[in-house]
Amino acid sequence: KAGVTQTPRYLIKTRGQQVTLSCSPISGHRSVSWYQQTPGQGLQFLFEYFSETQRNKGNFPGRFSGRQFSNSRSEMNVSTLELGDSALYLCASSGGLEEQFFGPGTRLTVL
Amino acid sequence: DAKTTQPPSMDCAEGRAANLPCNHSTISGNEYVYWYRQIHSQGPQYIIHGLKNNETNEMASLIITEDRKSSTLILPHATLRDTAVYYCIVRANAGKSTFGDGTTLTVKP
Numbered sequence: 001k002a003g004v005t006q007t008p009r010y011l012i013k014t015r016g017q018q019v020t021l022s023c024s025p026i027s028g029h030r031s032v033s034w035y036q037q038t039p040g041q042g043l044q045f046l047f048e049y050f051s052e053t054q055r056n057k058g059n060f061p062g063r064f065s066g067r068q069f070s071n072s073r074s075e076m077n078v079s080t081l082e083l084g085d086s087a088l089y090l091c092a093s094s095g096g097l098e099e100q101f102f103g104p105g106t107r108l109t110v111l
Numbered sequence: 112d113a114k115t116t117q118p119p120s121m122d123c124a125e126g127r128a129a130n131l132p133c134n135h136s137t138i139s140g141n142e143y144v145y146w147y148r149q150i151h152s153q154g155p156q157y158i159i160h161g162l163k164n165n166e167t168n169e170m171a172s173l174i175i176t177e178d179r180k181s182s183t184l185i186l187p188h189a190t191l192r193d194t195a196v197y198y199c200i201v202r203a204n205a206g207k208s209t210f211g212d213g214t215t216l217t218v219k220p
Contacts, residue, residue, distance in 0.1 A: 044210070
């Protein structure tokens with residue numbers, strides 16, 4: 001089985017811009033979760049989508065949003081980028097109450 | 112999800128067993144214990160999980176105390192490639208994990 005894939009792997013944006021990150025889960029997995037990892041805050045949960053519906057949400061401002069498509073692929077969007085949004089964004093997929101499989105991440109740098 | 116407490120760092124000699132402890136005293140009855148590790152700037156890698164019983168797979172063993180308030184991850188023969196940050200997580204929902212600071216394990220030759 002192919003693993004979780006994320007595109008792009010690296011991205012550079014400037015303050016005020018918006019960005020869209022993509023995640024393709026493992027085939028058959030219906031749950032996709034997103035996490036932000038920064039040196040200061042560690043790994044933080046953003047949100048989870050299951051069958052195209054947001055099922056869980058972390059404590060992030062409304063500038064962070066996501067969606068899931070019928071094929072379980074997911075996108076997350078960050079609008080009005082701030083310097084503090086520079087981070088590694090990780091996507092994970094799950095087939096149920098089992099382990100989450102993480103993708104390699106997208107490294108976002110905001111200048 | 113319950114909070115976990117792990118030591119910030121540990122060292123282990125190559126070839127010896129690495130025993131990584133985790134306290135989760137507020138764990139609920141329906142929460143599983145999961146272990147992941149993360150090698151610099153890569154996505155976390157699943158290692159093992161369990162509910163009440165001890166578990167073993169090709170990577171590691173998980174020992175959960177009878178009261179479920181703590182657990183130990185055992186890497187039986189640590190190698191240099193096992194140097195990583197190890198995260199212990201307890202959760203009931205597979206889709207939402209609350210990561211702590213983890214334990215940085217350094218395997219030394």
